[in-house]
Amino acid sequence: LDERLPLKKFSDFLPVVGIKPELSLGEGDTPLLRLGCLGRKQRLSYLFAKIESQNPTHSFKDRGTAVSIQKAVALGFKRFGTVSTGNMAASTAAYGARAGLETYVFLKEGTSRMSLMAAGVFNPHLVTVKGDYGCLFYESFSLGKKNNIYFSNSIDPFRIEGYKVTAYEIFLELGNGAPKYVLVPLSSGGHLIGLMRGFEDLKKDGYISSIPTFIGVQAEGCAPLARAYERGESVYTRIDKAETIAHSISNPDPPGGNVILRMIRDHGGIITAVSDQEMLEAQSMLTREEGVFCQLESATTLAALLKLRHGLSLKSTDRVVLVLTGSGLKSVPSLESAGFKSRELSLEELSETRL
Amino acid sequence: LDERLPLKKFSDFLPVVGIKPELSLGEGDTPLLRLGCLGRKQRLSYLFAKIESQNPTHSFKDRGTAVSIQKAVALGFKRFGTVSTGNMAASTAAYGARAGLETYVFLKEGTSRMSLMAAGVFNPHLVTVKGDYGCLFYESFSLGKKNNIYFSNSIDPFRIEGYKVTAYEIFLELGNGAPKYVLVPLSSGGHLIGLMRGFEDLKKDGYISSIPTFIGVQAEGCAPLARAYERGESVYTRIDKAETIAHSISNPDPPGGNVILRMIRDHGGIITAVSDQEMLEAQSMLTREEGVFCQLESATTLAALLKLRHGLSLKSTDRVVLVLTGSGLKSVPSLESAGFKSRELSLEELSETRL
Numbered sequence: 001l002d003e004r005l006p007l008k009k010f011s012d013f014l015p016v017v018g019i020k021p022e023l024s025l026g027e028g029d030t031p032l033l034r035l036g037c038l039g040r041k042q043r044l045s046y047l048f049a050k051i052e053s054q055n056p057t058h059s060f061k062d063r064g065t066a067v068s069i070q071k072a073v074a075l076g077f078k079r080f081g082t083v084s085t086g087n088m089a090a091s092t093a094a095y096g097a098r099a100g101l102e103t104y105v106f107l108k109e110g111t112s113r114m115s116l117m118a119a120g121v122f123n124p125h126l127v128t129v130k131g132d133y134g135c136l137f138y139e140s141f142s143l144g145k146k147n148n149i150y151f152s153n154s155i156d157p158f159r160i161e162g163y164k165v166t167a168y169e170i171f172l173e174l175g176n177g178a179p180k181y182v183l184v185p186l187s188s189g190g191h192l193i194g195l196m197r198g199f200e201d202l203k204k205d206g207y208i209s210s211i212p213t214f215i216g217v218q219a220e221g222c223a224p225l226a227r228a229y230e231r232g233e234s235v236y237t238r239i240d241k242a243e244t245i246a247h248s249i250s251n252p253d254p255p256g257g258n259v260i261l262r263m264i265r266d267h268g269g270i271i272t273a274v275s276d277q278e279m280l281e282a283q284s285m286l287t288r289e290e291g292v293f294c295q296l297e298s299a300t301t302l303a304a305l306l307k308l309r310h311g312l313s314l315k316s317t318d319r320v321v322l323v324l325t326g327s328g329l330k331s332v333p334s335l336e337s338a339g340f341k342s343r344e345l346s347l348e349e350l351s352e353t354r355l
Numbered sequence: 356l357d358e359r360l361p362l363k364k365f366s367d368f369l370p371v372v373g374i375k376p377e378l379s380l381g382e383g384d385t386p387l388l389r390l391g392c393l394g395r396k397q398r399l400s401y402l403f404a405k406i407e408s409q410n411p412t413h414s415f416k417d418r419g420t421a422v423s424i425q426k427a428v429a430l431g432f433k434r435f436g437t438v439s440t441g442n443m444a445a446s447t448a449a450y451g452a453r454a455g456l457e458t459y460v461f462l463k464e465g466t467s468r469m470s471l472m473a474a475g476v477f478n479p480h481l482v483t484v485k486g487d488y489g490c491l492f493y494e495s496f497s498l499g500k501k502n503n504i505y506f507s508n509s510i511d512p513f514r515i516e517g518y519k520v521t522a523y524e525i526f527l528e529l530g531n532g533a534p535k536y537v538l539v540p541l542s543s544g545g546h547l548i549g550l551m552r553g554f555e556d557l558k559k560d561g562y563i564s565s566i567p568t569f570i571g572v573q574a575e576g577c578a579p580l581a582r583a584y585e586r587g588e589s590v591y592t593r594i595d596k597a598e599t600i601a602h603s604i605s606n607p608d609p610p611g612g613n614v615i616l617r618m619i620r621d622h623g624g625i626i627t628a629v630s631d632q633e634m635l636e637a638q639s640m641l642t643r644e645e646g647v648f649c650q651l652e653s654a655t656t657l658a659a660l661l662k663l664r665h666g667l668s669l670k671s672t673d674r675v676v677l678v679l680t681g682s683g684l685k686s687v688p689s690l691e692s693a694g695f696k697s698r699e700l701s702l703e704e705l706s707e708t709r710l
């Protein structure tokens with residue numbers, strides 16, 4: 001049973017020894033799904049989606065939290081915490097509960113009720129903090145030191161190590177190969193750093209000859225890294241006011257930003273941004289045409305592909321992977337306005353209706 | 356990639372030939388998680404949960420829909436449908452969209468907005484039907500014949516075949532063994548029938564020497580099968596009015612009911628019922644103590660174990676599996692009333708607070 005754990009399977013690549021399987025919630029090992037319908041439309045025979053919603057708390061964050069919690073417990077911490085606007089809050093609260101640690105979740109003011117509850121059910125200390133989110137991020141580390149709390153924030157190095165596993169899985173799922181392109185939503189930068197490092201590991205060890213081209217995707221209303229990338233700058237400028245419905249990737253001052261800019265430049269990657277409308281349309285395409293209901297933020301990947309398709313040097317046989325980071329269920333409250341209509345009929349009316 | 360598909364892996368046991376991987380959404384292969392904390396409290400060293408929320412639409416229904424859709428496409432149907440109150444609606448709509456079939460979802464009057472939307476996003480024909488739900492179930496088959504729609508309802512034989520795979524996975528995850536007890540929520544009966552058949556297959560082929568004892572769990576407010584079981588009757592009596600918050604298992608007239616009663620009697624199984632309060636407490640225990648946030652209905656399994664624990668002949672080394680059928684995220688709207696509290700602090704106040 002334990003050998004099935006991705007953390008065990010790939011432990012040679014991870015900075016953790018003596019992995020405790022009882023701290024796992026069964027993260028990882030998610031499907032790489034071929035998108036046949038969308039692929040045909042884009043003339044891509046090998047378009048894939050990595051379905052991260054099939055993690056324990058329905059987002060990729062679990063992969064990172066799974067490594068952080070191993071470290072926190074190994075270091076003897078009794079308290080665990082994070083600063084988050086959504087997915088990471090639920091993930092951290094879940095793994096904290098699993099490990100029996102006292103857990104602190106610091107939320108941004110205005111965090112949605114859905115996010116609050118998805119974390120709150122695990123019974124952490126929930127604290128909504130008024131003030132600058134970027135400052136809170138750094139403040140949490142000194143609070144952690146003072147109060148003996150291991151803060152596993154978005155760019156915690158052990159969290160990032162967990163994201164490497166996604167790269168190893170994609171490699172195996174493609175029959176020991178690397179895709180040509182990997183598209184991933186870009187917020188703090190931790191996820192993209194982890195994915196790039198994972199493929200770098202594979203190259204270093206001779207499993208692949210070149211690493212994929214990475215495309216990090218931001219929301220136009222909050223795109224400090226896409227702006228810096230376009231201008232060829234190696235240091236990003238923080239955004240004053242984020243305006244996007246893609247809250248999970250709305251980070252005006254991404255802590256891993258400059259590392260990302262350097263890594264993307266070194267590897268010939270791309271950073272781009274898409275509009276809220278483009279995301280919504282891409283989310284709907286994935287749902288209606290492929291049966292894959294992902295979080296709005298995850299759909300930035302398809303939106304970016306549609307936008308960049310003709311500018312990319314892509315043969316129809318090239319493999320392209322969209323990393324769909326979270327579940328559409330978390331978007332449901334925000335879809336209320338979409339107003340799905342259900343026809344109402346009596347059983348008698350139904351029997352007489354031609355369908 | 357395709358070989359990883361559970362339907363391929365276990366195809367010798369399934370009535371489908373020429374499985375089309377493009378119809379799959381990556382169902383199955385869910386974790387079997389050891390519940391260490393709850394296990395210790397119950398003096399059970401090997402208490403496990405099968406985490407069915409890690410399926411594509413976050414419930415066990417996907418395993419069944421995955422087989423039904425193979426059959427529907429193989430038979431040449433262009434239309435697919437179901438009658439459901441929740442999870443099955445979303446699952447059917449997702450697989451229908453994936454296969455490019457026109458999909459019909461008949462919902463019971465009063466279906467929650469969350470359920471409506473979780474299915475609606477895939478763009479099926481949604482029809483809310485006023486009138487008797489039991490009648491609608493049977494009516495759908497004649498509607499299907501008339502309109503060339505393959506209705507994959509709760510006891511569709513191919514759907515049930517899909518649930519057998521869960522038994523095979525548990526067997527493998529336990530290192531080629533069967534648990535002593537398997538607890539599963541009980542509504543229409545399809546899921547439990549599939550699980551029992553799966554273990555029967557394993558016994559027939561000599562992989563295990565005896566099949567587990569099954570415990571089917573209903574909600575006290577809608578427990579036609581538990582009532583019949585307690586009275587030793589082989590035919591259940593339909594319930595006039597269901598009164599429970601566990602909507603997903605609130606079926607007053609379960610179509611597979613009499614088959615279940617016979618199978619449970621043949622195998623020495625048990626059918627029991629738990630109250631809404633017991634479910635809520637069990638859901639909270641799983642969430643807070645194990646980090647596993649399951650649907651309320653899934654928590655009936657733990658509630659039943661707590662209730663029956665001392666009446667069961669259980670050694671501390673016996674293996675017990677709770678089948679957690681769906682994700683807690685689907686319960687979030689109904690948890691609104693639970694009123695999670697978040698402390699509100701400014702960044703300055705936070706810095707000065709002793710945590």
